[in-house]
Amino acid sequence: MLGALADYDLQQGGQLQHTLRVFLEQNRAWQKSAQRLNVHKQTLVYRIRRIEEITGRSLDLTEDVAILRIAFRSAEIAGISGVSE
Template sequence: MLAYDEQHGTDAANSLEAFLRCRRSWQRTAAALNAHKQTVMYRMRRVEQITGRVLAQTSDLADLWLALQAGELLDGSGDLDSLEE
């Protein structure tokens, strides 16, 4: 997904991260991204197409969440202190 974003000038990874942070609420995600609810829904469909995952499937959702968490840890933006607790 990151490669897709880079190649196409999109922001699917950040949209997905916001969607998950907002507990999969279309309205809260739209407000967080300053976008329309339909735009968020379109972006999440694109995430599904890009990744081959289904956001309604728990195992797929877990995979995507774990991938985002791993990416944050690898780029240094994750909260490593929370791992020590």
């Protein structure tokens, strides 16, 4: 699930994993997440839409949000490197 984001970040020098983690930690609050990431809200919107394209998951759907949260937690438990904290 997060492998595609890790690959994208590695290839593009991006921060999509970190963006997703912050967005989920802020309970999908756009303004709070943008402030925490120190980016314009529209930049965050672009990044989230890109994350949705790459993962095939919608951050508007509770089930998909849960799946992504579980994927982060599973990677942490497994000690998988490349998952941004």
